[in-house]
Amino acid sequence: MTKRTNSVRNLRQTLRFKESALAFGNANDFYETWQAPTVIVSDGPYGLGKYPGEPVSVKALAEWYAPHVAAWAKAARPDTTLWFWNSELGWANVHPILEAHGWDYQECCVWDKGIAHVAGNCNSKTIRGTPVVTEVAVRYTRKVQLAKVDGSLVGIKEWVRAEWQRSGLPMNRANEACGVANAATRKYLTQCHLWYFPPADAMAKMAAYCAKHGLPTTRPYFSLDGKSPLDAQLWERMRAKWNHSHGVTNVWTSPAVHGAERFKASSGYLHANQKPLALMDFQICASSDIGDNVWEPFGGLCSASVAALRSNRSFFAAEVNPEYFDAASQRLHQIAQNLEVRHVDAA
Incomplete structure (x- = not known):
C-alpha cells in the first residue's frame, strides 16, 4: 500500500x-x-x-x-x-x-x-x-437444514415428511388436516421435484392435527428447535423471499x-x-x-x-x-x- x-x-x-x-x-x-x-x-x-x-x-x-x-x-x-x-x-x-x-x-x-x-x-x-x-x-x-429426532440434519423437504411420519398417521390424513382434497400429500409431503414449501397455515394445521391424533410425544410436532411449538412467522423465514414480477424472464x-x-x-x-x-x-x-x-x-x-x-x-x-x-x-x-x-x- x-x-x-x-x-x-x-x-x-x-x-x-x-x-x-x-x-x-x-x-x-x-x-x-x-x-x-x-x-x-x-x-x-x-x-x-x-x-x-x-x-x-x-x-x-x-x-x-x-x-x-x-x-x-x-x-x-x-x-x-x-x-x-x-x-x-x-x-x-x-x-x-x-x-x-x-x-x-x-x-x-x-x-x-x-x-x-x-x-x-x-x-x-x-x-x-x-x-x-x-x-x-x-x-x-x-441451504437450510433441520434436525430430525435422531439428530441428523436434513433438508426442509425431507424434514417435513419425517415429522409427519413421526406421528404414525397415514400420509393421506395430511389432506384432512389441511382441509384439502390431495394437495398436502401431493405437494407438501412428496419427495419428488413437485414438492412445495408448505405455507405457515398448512404447517400449523398439520402440527395441530398430529398433536391431537398422532402418537404421544414430548417433542412438539414440526418444532424448529425440538422444544417449542411451531412458530408460524419463523417458519415463513425458513426460505428466501421472492416477490414475483410477471413477464420477467x-x-x-x-x-x-x-x-x-x-x-x-x-x-x-x-x-x-x-x-x-x-x-x-x-x-x-x-x-x-x-x-x-x-x-x-x-x-x-x-x-x-x-x-x-x-x-x-x-x-x-x-x-x-x-x-x-x-x-x-x-x-x-x-x-x-x-x-x-x-x-x-x-x-
Missing part, C-alpha cells in the same frame, strides 16, 4: 445514512459490524486485472472470493438471497466455492446488453467467435449504461462496468421487502445500495477504490437528500 493510499484511507471513514452504511476499505473488515442481510449483491472481480488487487485470471477467482463467501454464509439467514455477478467463466470457477459454503443454486440470469454493445469493439477480420454481449447474475439461496435485455446515469471521469467513464439501476431495482425488490437489509460488498459506484435506498431498504456497502468511494458517497447523499425532500413534499 502506498503512502498516498494510506493518507487517503486516514481521511475517509464509514459514512452512515440513517440505518445504512458505506465503508471505505475491504468488506472483510466490516462484515461482522453489518446487520444480517436479506439480499447480498456481489459485483466484484471478474478476473481481468483492471484494478489493484484484482486477479488477472478467472482461475484465481475461487481463492480470491473464498473468504468473502465464507463470511456471507456465516452472516446469512435462511431467507437470504445472494446475487452473484460475473462473466460465465468467472462464475463457473467460483460456483464450487459457493456450493461448499452452503449456497444453493437457483437460476442463472443473463444480462443481454444488445447488439449496440459490439459497435467499435469487434474486428471481423480477427475475431474467432461470436461477440460477447452478456454477463450473468446468478441467484443463490441458503431470466434474460434481461438492457443496454449498457450510458447518458445521464453513467458516471464520467476526466477522460472516459469513471467505472468500466457500471450496472443499470433498473436491474439492481429488480434484484432487490424481487428478493426482499421494505425495511430489509442489502449488502453490497464490492460497492464500486454502489448501484445496489442506491436501489436499496430508493426502495426503502437499508444497505451496507464497502469500497476500496478512493475515487469510486467518493463518487458513491456523493451519489448516495444526493439520493438521500432527494428522498427527504420528496417525503417533506408528500407530507
Whole structure:
C-alpha cells in the first residue's frame, strides 16, 4: 500500500445514512459490524486485472472470493438471497466455492446488453467467435437444514415428511388436516421435484392435527428447535423471499449504461462496468421487502445500495477504490437528500 493510499484511507471513514452504511476499505473488515442481510449483491472481480488487487485470471477467482463467501454464509439467514455477478467463466470457477459454503443454486440470469454493445469493439477480420454481449447474475439461496429426532440434519423437504411420519398417521390424513382434497400429500409431503414449501397455515394445521391424533410425544410436532411449538412467522423465514414480477424472464435485455446515469471521469467513464439501476431495482425488490437489509460488498459506484435506498431498504456497502468511494458517497447523499425532500413534499 502506498503512502498516498494510506493518507487517503486516514481521511475517509464509514459514512452512515440513517440505518445504512458505506465503508471505505475491504468488506472483510466490516462484515461482522453489518446487520444480517436479506439480499447480498456481489459485483466484484471478474478476473481481468483492471484494478489493484484484482486477479488477472478467472482461475484465481475461487481463492480470491473464498473468504468473502465464507463470511456471507456465516452472516446469512435462511431467507437470504445472494446475487452473484460475473462473466460465465468467472462464475463457473467460483460456483464450487459457493456450493461448499452452503449456497444453493437457483437460476442463472443473463444480462443481454444488445447488439449496440459490439459497435467499435469487434474486428471481423480477427475475431474467432461470436461477440460477447452478456454477463450473468446468478441467484443463490441458503441451504437450510433441520434436525430430525435422531439428530441428523436434513433438508426442509425431507424434514417435513419425517415429522409427519413421526406421528404414525397415514400420509393421506395430511389432506384432512389441511382441509384439502390431495394437495398436502401431493405437494407438501412428496419427495419428488413437485414438492412445495408448505405455507405457515398448512404447517400449523398439520402440527395441530398430529398433536391431537398422532402418537404421544414430548417433542412438539414440526418444532424448529425440538422444544417449542411451531412458530408460524419463523417458519415463513425458513426460505428466501421472492416477490414475483410477471413477464420477467431470466434474460434481461438492457443496454449498457450510458447518458445521464453513467458516471464520467476526466477522460472516459469513471467505472468500466457500471450496472443499470433498473436491474439492481429488480434484484432487490424481487428478493426482499421494505425495511430489509442489502449488502453490497464490492460497492464500486454502489448501484445496489442506491436501489436499496430508493426502495426503502437499508444497505451496507464497502469500497476500496478512493475515487469510486467518493463518487458513491456523493451519489448516495444526493439520493438521500432527494428522498427527504420528496417525503417533506408528500407530507
